[in-house]
Amino acid sequence: MSTIVITLNGERKNVPAGASVADLLNTVGAESQNVAVVVNENIVRPDARASVLLQENDQVEILVFAGGG
Amino acid sequence: MDSLRLGSYTFSSRLILGTGKFSSASAMIEAVRASGTQLVTVALRRFNREQLEDDLFGPLSEIEGLTLMPNTSGAATAREAVKAARISRELSGSPFIKVEIHPNPHHLMPDPIETYEACKILAAEGFIVMPYIPADPVLAKRLEEVGCSSVMPLGSAIGSGQGLSTAEMVKLIIRESNIPVIVDAGLRSPSEACAAMEMGCEAVLVNSAVAVARNPAAMASAFAKAVEAGFEARNAGLMPRSGAAVATSPLTSFLGAAS
Structure with missing residues (x-):
């Protein structure tokens, strides 16, 4: 199976070619969390996560709300 | 009872609570409940599966009547x-955004x-924009x-706990503003929050003073009472101040009077 390299939260990560944003969330254990996903500066809404496929060199951020003042 | 109006929202509580620096999520939740606050701040962080307890969205959304900022x-x-504001709105579903831009980690001055x-852009995009600013009346008016x-x-x-060191400037801001003025940052004690409200603030935002207290929930409750x-x-x-004493009891000198 061929893989591509993306950057996830600042770190390089190999993912299967053809993987979607939803697949990535599953892989990292974030599928049931309330997260925001940003791919190359674009917000990927929950209803689009299954259909947006990751591409080589994508910059992906998975974000949550933590404590802050 | 007058309520606090921010954008199209109204709140009966005038205490806004920050959620940072608590020893645990449960201590934070307990303090939020004890404070009676209806508006809490949160911050965006990268997801980390080893630290799922850092994700506060779930626990906070269980508290009824709470809006995220x-x-x-x-x-x-x-x-x-x-x-950050656009991503946050996506995640929170809340139009509130606390604009906080500080380039220097040493003093954290906005x-x-x-x-x-940033405020100009975000207000045009329909956010309820709440900027954290230096105590500058000119900037406040422009915002x-x-x-x-x-x-x-x-x-x-x-986080300094130095209290209302900007009091005179905050008074000038209040005097000139047609929007609520909220003291944010630096408060250490409920008496300072009370003083901010007495001088005309519409609310106060407190985080460290509650989060690092020995008993955060009790401190949150104390702040709520002080703000009220x-x-x-x-x-x-x-009452007006006077340079000299103004008697509260009658000074008729019947005790020394000859009978």
């Missing part, structure tokens, strides 16, 4: 703040120029003009 902490420029630029829903001048440096007392006192009308 994400902040843009971490942003050093207007561009970064706008990006950058007035980047803050102004009001671009559509901010409040201004939040600092009492003193973030200060607001009530202001509406009741404080």
